[in-house]
Amino acid sequence: MILIRSGVNAMKSVFLPISNPLSRGYLHNAYQLAILGTKDETKTWIFMNYIQLISEIGNHRFPITFYMPDHMGYNWSILSPWFEYSVITRDHVKQLKIDFKELIKSSLFNNQYVYLYVNEKYIPGTLSESLDQNFNHQILLYGYDESTGEVAFLGYDKNRQFTKRTVNIEHLELSYFNNTYDFEMFENRIYLLKLRKDPGFLLELDLNSIIDQLINLRDSKRVVNNVIDYHRDYSYKYGLDTYDNFMVNLKLFKEKNIQGERDKLITPMHIAMEHKMMMIERLKYISALFPNINVDESIKDFSLLKQKFETLRNLMIKYELIQDSHILEHAMNELIGLKENEKKVLTRLIDTLRESIVQ
Amino acid sequence: MLDHNMEKRVSDCIAEILNVEEINIDADQDIAQLGMDSLKFIQLIVKIEAEFNISFDDDLVFENLNTIRKLVNAVSEKVK
Numbered sequence: 192m193i194l195i196r197s198g199v200n201a202m203k204s205v206f207l208p209i210s211n212p213l214s215r216g217y218l219h220n221a222y223q224l225a226i227l228g229t230k231d232e233t234k235t236w237i238f239m240n241y242i243q244l245i246s247e248i249g250n251h252r253f254p255i256t257f258y259m260p261d262h263m264g265y266n267w268s269i270l271s272p273w274f275e276y277s278v279i280t281r282d283h284v285k286q287l288k289i290d291f292k293e294l295i296k297s298s299l300f301n302n303q304y305v306y307l308y309v310n311e312k313y314i315p316g317t318l319s320e321s322l323d324q325n326f327n328h329q330i331l332l333y334g335y336d337e338s339t340g341e342v343a344f345l346g347y348d349k350n351r352q353f354t355k356r357t358v359n360i361e362h363l364e365l366s367y368f369n370n371t372y373d374f375e376m377f378e379n380r381i382y383l384l385k386l387r388k389d390p391g392f393l394l395e396l397d398l399n400s401i402i403d404q405l406i407n408l409r410d411s412k413r414v415v416n417n418v419i420d421y422h423r424d425y426s427y428k429y430g431l432d433t434y435d436n437f438m439v440n441l442k443l444f445k446e447k448n449i450q451g452e453r454d455k456l457i458t459p460m461h462i463a464m465e466h467k468m469m470m471i472e473r474l475k476y477i478s479a480l481f482p483n484i485n486v487d488e489s490i491k492d493f494s495l496l497k498q499k500f501e502t503l504r505n506l507m508i509k510y511e512l513i514q515d516s517h518i519l520e521h522a523m524n525e526l527i528g529l530k531e532n533e534k535k536v537l538t539r540l541i542d543t544l545r546e547s548i549v550q
Numbered sequence: 551m552l553d554h555n556m557e558k559r560v561s562d563c564i565a566e567i568l569n570v571e572e573i574n575i576d577a578d579q580d581i582a583q584l585g586m587d588s589l590k591f592i593q594l595i596v597k598i599e600a601e602f603n604i605s606f607d608d609d610l611v612f613e614n615l616n617t618i619r620k621l622v623n624a625v626s627e628k629v630k
Binding site for chain 1: 587588589590591592593595596608609610611612
C-alpha cells in the first residue's frame with residue numbers, strides 16, 4: 192500500500208503488507224511466509240511444502256531444518272513460485288555505481304520487497320549492534336518513509352524476538368557495503384520480490400502429493416528433488432531421522448565437546464515445534480477444503496506433539512541458562528519416545544488421508 | 551486463597567525479569583500481556599527456582615504457568 196501526502200513538498204511513504212509468519216526459527220522461512228501469508232491463495236503452496244525435514248550429517252549448526260531447496264539445491268532460499276523477482280549483486284551495484292539508496296527506495300515504491308545480506312552491527316535493535324560486532328545476516332525491507340528517511344524491516348532483535356523495526360537509510364547503506372559475506376555465491380545478491388497476483392498456474396491442494404511427502408517424512412526417505420543431493424553423495428539425513436542428528440548435538444553438549452546452544456539446540460528444537468504447528472494448520476486447511484475428511488484425531492495428536500517439542504525447546508533455553516546436564520539427559524530420553532510416537536501419528540494420518548481418497 | 555507473601559515474591563521475580571519497578575496485573579491475568587515471551591518465561595522459571603530453592607518439573611509449557619496464580623500454586627506444591 193502506498194500513501195502519498197499532497198502538497199508542494201509532498202513526502203511519500205510506502206509500507207508493503209506483512210503477516211505473522213507460520214515459522215520464525217530461520218529468517219529465510221520467516222520472510223517468505225511473512226509475505227506469502229498476506230495472500231490467502233498462497234496457502235495451497237505453503238501447505239504442500241514445509242513437510243519434509245533435512246539435516247546435514249556432521250554439520251552441528253543446523254540439525255533440524257525445513258527442506259526447501261531451490262534450483263541450485265540451496266536450502267536457505269527465500270524463493271517461491273508466488274514471487275516475481277529480480278536479482279542484482281553487490282559487485283554490480285559497485286561496478287555500475289548504482290545509487291544504493293535510490294535502488295532501495297524505488298524498489299519499495301514499486302511494491303517490491305527487498306531481501307539482502309547486511310552487517311547487523313549497523314542495524315538498530317540487534318544483538319550485534321549492542322555488542323558492536325560484525326555479523327553478516329539476512330534482512331527483509333518492506334517499507335520506507337521519505338519524511339524520516341527510515342526503512343521498515345523485519346528481523347530478530349537482541350531478545351531473539353522476530354519484530355518489525357526501522358533503520359535509517361544511511362545506516363542501511365553502511366550495513367550493506369561494510370559487510371563481509373560468509374558464502375559469496377549466495378549472499379552477494381539483492382533480491383527484489385513482488386508478490387504475484389496470480390502465479391500463472393492453478394495449484395490445487397494435491398492430497399496424493401501430501402501423502403507421498405508424509406511417507407518420506409515418516410520413513411526418513413532420501414528425497415532427491417535436484418542433482419545437488421546426488422553430487423553431495425547423500426550426506427544428509429531426512430525426515431524423522433533428523434532427530435538423530437539433534438541427538439548427536441545433545442551428546443556433544445553433555446560431553447562438553449561443543450558450544451553455541453542457540454544454533455545447535457534451541458533453534459533446531461524450535462523448528463521441530465514449528466513443524467508440528469505447521470502440520471496442525473495444514474490439517475485445519477485440509478479439513479476446511481474437504482469437509483468429508485475427518486482429521487480431528489490427527490490434529491489432537493499433533494497438538495500434543497507440538498506441546499512436547501515446545502517443552503523440549505524451553506528446556507534447551509533453560510540449559511543455556513543453567514548448564515545442568517540433567518536437562519540434556521531428560522531431552523535425550525524424551526526425543527527417542529517422541530520420534531517413535533510421531534511415526535505412529537504420521538501413519539494414522541497417512542491412513543486417514545488414503546482412505547478418504549479411496550472413498 | 552493465594553499466599554500473599556509468595557504472591558509478592560513471584561510478582562517481584564516477574565518485575566525483575568521484565569525490567570520494571572513493579573507489575574500491576576490480576577493473579578489470573580495472562581502475564582504474556584506484560585511482554586513475557588518464551589525466552590523471558592524460562593528466565594523467570596530459573597529466577598523463581600533460585601528464589602524458592604525448588605526445581606520445576608521438566609514439562610515446562612508457558613500456557614500452564616502463564617498467570618501469577620498458576621505460578622504460586624506450582625511453587626506451593628514444590629515447597630510443601
